[in-house]
Amino acid sequence: MPYPISISTIDTTSLTRNEARKLRRLELKKYQAYEVIVKFERTSLDQLFSPEPTRYLCITNLCFGGVGGVTTEEISKVFNTFDGLTGIKLTHGKPYSFALFNSAASASYAREILHNKPCELLNDSNELTIPGFILLEEFVPVELEKSILQDLYSNTAWIPVQDRSVLHFGYSFNYDSNEVGLPSRQFPPYVNSLLEKLKKLYPSISNMEQLTVQHYPIGTGIPPHVDSHSSFGSIVLAFSLESPVVMEFKNLQTGIVVNIDLPERSLLILKDEARYAWNHAIRARKSDLLEDGQVRERGQRVSLTLRTVNPERICHCRWPDLCDRNIAHLKKDS
């Protein structure tokens, strides 16, 4: 497949090592973006891109809607600074978008300024962090993961919830009333050993009281929600097993969306703002778009979510405007 530039043929002799490294990285990203577009559109690059300037610019490597991706507002902020912009067209489920101009000349001007260069206005977006979000990778050893999955798959108490299945340990949970029930089955011993390992890293972490195990067949997810404030305590833990998945977080006050890849065998800790002021979701789809523009097929996934239970079923969080103690309908929906 002919690519406009071959990485190995770039002349870097007049550049410093750092400059050459940056240039090679840029070319690699461009190469990957071309590959992704060709894969999606199932035709060659010369069929896709006009050799003459047109009114349309294709925007790639922004990973819109993907991990580390930018938002519509951020794309608009960059292109609104150019005369002649008539719109931004986002594609659904494809890792590229388009900027539309009123003339080929204004599109060419924007291309000249932006093409092949890092964009100052977007630089921060990749470093966006969520206060209270902690991801511990490789937390569950490979062999332990295998035996946990074996144990869970042989359990006969799975119950269907929407298009996934769940198992409860410790306190039960009623999905209709969104309320915690009575203590039922004890935690499996491997969960206690994982929690002991966590306690060594975070000694102040409370003893978890409720465990929900969920099995997600390929293509399924969990709708956006905040784990019930009134029912559960200030820390939520989630282990990911068998497959990675991209989880979407949305700030309930600003609307900012951040996609984060949860690797297989990782432990996610949500506290403070990440726990209370952002919702989280796993979109029901068969693949995830990653930060490097690659599309990763999903596999079936098992998660273990652990929480403490609020003794008086009343939340005392620092987000009264977002809390179900003040907003009655959240009691049911969250």
Ligand SMILES: O=C(O)CCC(=O)C(=O)O
């Ligand atoms: O599957 C996961 O990792 C998270 C599940 C979740 O958000 C929940 O049970 O509240």
Ligand SMILES: [Fe+2]
């Ligand atoms: Fe949740």
